[in-house]
Amino acid sequence: MNNNLFAAKAVYLKVLIETLDSLKAPTDILLSKVGLAREQCLNEEFIILEYPLWQLMELSAQELNLDNFGELVANNFNENYFSKIDSGFFNQSDIYQGLQYYLGSMNKQSNMPAFWIKHDEAYSWLCRSGTPGITVGTWQMEQFVLRFLIYLLKRYLGAEWAPKIIKLKTSEPDVSACFLSTLDCEYVFSHKYSAIGIERHLLTNFAAWPSKLVTAKKGKAVPKKHTLLLKQLLKQNYFGLNPSALIIAKAVRINLRTLQRVLAEEHEQLSKLIDEDKSNKANHLLLNSDKSISDIAVILGYQDDGNFCRAYKSWQGQTPLQFRKAEKN
Structure with a gap:
């Protein structure tokens, strides 16, 4: 790692x-x-x-x-x-x-x-x-x-x-x-x-006493795999509400191309991790709050609800409002 x-x-x-x-x-x-x-x-x-x-x-x-x-x-x-x-x-x-x-x-x-x-x-x-x-x-x-x-x-x-x-x-x-x-x-x-x-x-x-004290443990509280670690940090908003690939690379002090390469070795893409995190947070807010689409857009770091709706549709294949109505019916 x-x-x-x-x-x-x-x-x-x-x-x-x-x-x-x-x-x-x-x-x-x-x-x-x-x-x-x-x-x-x-x-x-x-x-x-x-x-x-x-x-x-x-x-x-x-x-x-x-x-x-x-x-x-x-x-x-x-x-x-x-x-x-x-x-x-x-x-x-x-x-x-x-x-x-x-x-x-x-x-x-x-x-x-x-x-x-x-x-x-x-x-x-x-x-x-x-x-x-x-x-x-x-x-x-x-x-x-x-x-x-x-x-x-x-x-x-x-x-x-x-x-x-x-x-x-x-x-x-x-x-x-x-x-x-x-x-x-x-x-x-x-x-x-x-x-x-x-x-x-x-x-x-x-x-x-065996000379070695630390043994391998399953279910690590802190992930060792790059993909899992970045997913957890994104979930915590460690990189802010609207992180870009460059923001993440700077925060972890790794050249962006190097970071993309190490993720590729785990068959993952940084842009996909970011989109999945945004999608999960959007779904949670849509289902578990009465916040408007505009409010959710602001919470997730979008300047307006239009940009948020276009991004959401690219993730989910439907608009945020369509998702909310379908899930609540």
């Missing part, structure tokens, strides 16, 4: 916005700079393209001069959302099952990196390779992920537990003012992956 079309649940944007608002940041200005808006997370079950999310993380840290911005977002997420999303995170029989449950669930919701367990004489390491395709906000994301992984581990290892050693992909100067300095542990910087050390005496049956 094209990296620019990875997506995540809109709850992550909601947490980012709440954190920015609590810091009295120019939230709406920052959102506009990365092509996001508050409306895109009104429903937590919506999805958001990942690239602008992490771009917002980096831009916010710079704007607020907060190297630990990722930590602040993670603390908000842990306190207000983590346990509410799925209580099963904290109700497994042991730490291994808890990690497997958590990572498997997250694998259904976002662009999930590889996680694995690696053992040595003193520690079992919870390792992650980094988020695939993300080249901005990587340090903020590393803070975010490590902080809520530590939060999860504490639920199984005890509230007083804290890691004694952490390996980081980032370099040492980047962490001078961040939350890691508040943890009394050893750090290994510029490592090839991030990892949290768990003392082996705290674990049971660790030798039986």
